[in-house]
Amino acid sequence: xxxxxxxxxxxxxxxxxxxxxxxxxxxxxxxxxxxxxxxxxxxxxxxxxxxxxxxxxxxxxxxxxxxxxxxxxxxxxxxxxxxxxxxxxxxxxxxxxxxxxxxxxxxxxxxxxxxxxxxxxxxxxxxxxxxxxxxxxxxxxxxxxx
Amino acid sequence: xxxxxxxxxxxxxxxxxxxxxxxxxxxxxxxxxxxxxxxxxxxxxxxxxxxxxxxxxxxxxxxxxxxxxxxxxxxxxxxxxxxxxxxxxxxxxxxxxxxxxxxxxxxxxxxxxxxxxxxxxxxxxxxxxxxxxxxxxxxxxxxxxx
Amino acid sequence: xxxxxxxxxxxxxxxxxxxxxxxxxxxxxxxxxxxxxxxxxxxxxxxxxxxxxxxxxxxxxxxxxxxxxxxxxxxxxxxxxxxxxxxxxxxxxxxxxxxxxxxxxxxxxxxxxxxxxxxxxxxxxxxxxxxxxxxxxxxxxxxxxx
Amino acid sequence: xxxxxxxxxxxxxxxxxxxxxxxxxxxxxxxxxxxxxxxxxxxxxxxxxxxxxxxxxxxxxxxxxxxxxxxxxxxxxxxxxxxxxxxxxxxxxxxxxxxxxxxxxxxxxxxxxxxxxxxxxxxxxxxxxxxxxxxxxxxxxxxxxx
Numbered sequence: 223x224x225x226x227x228x229x230x231x232x233x234x235x236x237x238x239x240x241x242x243x244x245x246x247x248x249x250x251x252x253x254x255x256x257x258x259x260x261x262x263x264x265x266x267x268x269x270x271x272x273x274x275x276x277x278x279x280x281x282x283x284x285x286x287x288x289x290x291x292x293x294x295x296x297x298x299x300x301x302x303x304x305x306x307x308x309x310x311x312x313x314x315x316x317x318x319x320x321x322x323x324x325x326x327x328x329x330x331x332x333x334x335x336x337x338x339x340x341x342x343x344x345x346x347x348x349x350x351x352x353x354x355x356x357x358x359x360x361x362x363x364x365x366x367x368x
Numbered sequence: 369x370x371x372x373x374x375x376x377x378x379x380x381x382x383x384x385x386x387x388x389x390x391x392x393x394x395x396x397x398x399x400x401x402x403x404x405x406x407x408x409x410x411x412x413x414x415x416x417x418x419x420x421x422x423x424x425x426x427x428x429x430x431x432x433x434x435x436x437x438x439x440x441x442x443x444x445x446x447x448x449x450x451x452x453x454x455x456x457x458x459x460x461x462x463x464x465x466x467x468x469x470x471x472x473x474x475x476x477x478x479x480x481x482x483x484x485x486x487x488x489x490x491x492x493x494x495x496x497x498x499x500x501x502x503x504x505x506x507x508x509x510x511x512x513x514x
Numbered sequence: 515x516x517x518x519x520x521x522x523x524x525x526x527x528x529x530x531x532x533x534x535x536x537x538x539x540x541x542x543x544x545x546x547x548x549x550x551x552x553x554x555x556x557x558x559x560x561x562x563x564x565x566x567x568x569x570x571x572x573x574x575x576x577x578x579x580x581x582x583x584x585x586x587x588x589x590x591x592x593x594x595x596x597x598x599x600x601x602x603x604x605x606x607x608x609x610x611x612x613x614x615x616x617x618x619x620x621x622x623x624x625x626x627x628x629x630x631x632x633x634x635x636x637x638x639x640x641x642x643x644x645x646x647x648x649x650x651x652x653x654x655x656x657x658x659x660x
Numbered sequence: 661x662x663x664x665x666x667x668x669x670x671x672x673x674x675x676x677x678x679x680x681x682x683x684x685x686x687x688x689x690x691x692x693x694x695x696x697x698x699x700x701x702x703x704x705x706x707x708x709x710x711x712x713x714x715x716x717x718x719x720x721x722x723x724x725x726x727x728x729x730x731x732x733x734x735x736x737x738x739x740x741x742x743x744x745x746x747x748x749x750x751x752x753x754x755x756x757x758x759x760x761x762x763x764x765x766x767x768x769x770x771x772x773x774x775x776x777x778x779x780x781x782x783x784x785x786x787x788x789x790x791x792x793x794x795x796x797x798x799x800x801x802x803x804x805x806x
Binding site: 246247249252253256257260275282284285286287288289290291292295347 | 392393395398399402403406421428430431432433434435436437438441493
Binding site: 241242244245246248249251253278297298343344 | 682684686689691716735781782
């Protein structure tokens, strides 16, 4: 794209609970919510013109912290929205908050912190500053925004 | 079993990273750690003579909160220990902390809070006090214990 | 819906490979393809006005056979189409074939056979004829169709 | 290891159904069986002194075909045995059969075919003959063996 992009701070992704994501309690398994949050994160990056894991990239984005508070359950074929927002962009880290909603009701609230690392074959991962071409595509959400 | 059981507060489970738990970054995917934590939780319950989800049970244990802080990565076939401990037993809730270690090094630290709910067909789940026959099998880990 | 539906025999579902579906070889894990096939199956049922697993249903649809032949690999963020078709509707069984395509190229070919069973609490599952209100919504794809 | 190994043709792995592997029908999800089969395959390779995916390997083992026939269901905490056997070692391929048993009863029968490919950065995967140091560690199971 030729024209400059506006830095992004959020993304909303529609999703449906798949059968393989449910468990014997009849609910979407709590670990599936971390898949949902990550899917929205990667959709945000794509909307910003980026892939979080392009082939043969010299750096990567391991997760430092991930959490969910569960308010309501989701069941098979329930449709919901995943709303992810950037809460902070630091030298090496990006912090997100993620709210799942169904029919306007909060289902769960997640947080995620990722860190930029260099990846060289045979070497340990090492934290590095976020490359400027990536940092330029994102910004933190306004404080009052929800 | 005829003789009374001592209430339990922890369990240690050995595990190996399976290939289907890895991702294209070559690491165990961050969502797999929630599977590991839950597997150790259920092993603790089995050691206490219980199943957390017996067939046709009138109550269940949805998750209220789940979190991990990731300190180091795990890779395919890495062997590690999952050490789960109960940090609090409240009227309706059980709180755990979970440390993953490999070769004595901390890989990740998780927390998990579960809540006891009644399950009746056609009714919404409702929080209830932990049934006494379950509460009697567990206790909180000593504060200094790690 | 008041007007009669035409029986369906196929569904096409667009999909993208998610990061949690990849493995350390950098490819979509072979087990993910079975998720893809089932997601398309359930989308076909929804298009037919049905859920394959409605709450408190008296019958269910366990899988009898599932298979995939893998022709090409899929990688993170690859977009592809899942084309599922019904090849046979028998007294108790439905048979599907499923082709995954990317940019017009065949990625994989799957087959799936499901069987209708009655589900009564405390009893073993037992094969039963497909209920007529379900059988009426589907038909086998024309033989020449691909 | 200094002493020569006897080529292996089978492995038996004990396993328990984890909660995250179940679905809203109360059964181990059919896709989990492919995880079980692969876990037994990789355990067979480890018993042969090999890893199927060592770091920075110049070749890999994508799956060509995978299938399961499901005879009985598995439920949460069911214990079962995964018995994998090599049925053929061809120039580029290894074929397996895999039987899951619980209390001596057949639960499911799987088949798996893998192919050896060279992996060079930036190049497409290409089928190659199985390296002799790997082929020497395995052999096909006797025909009458079950």
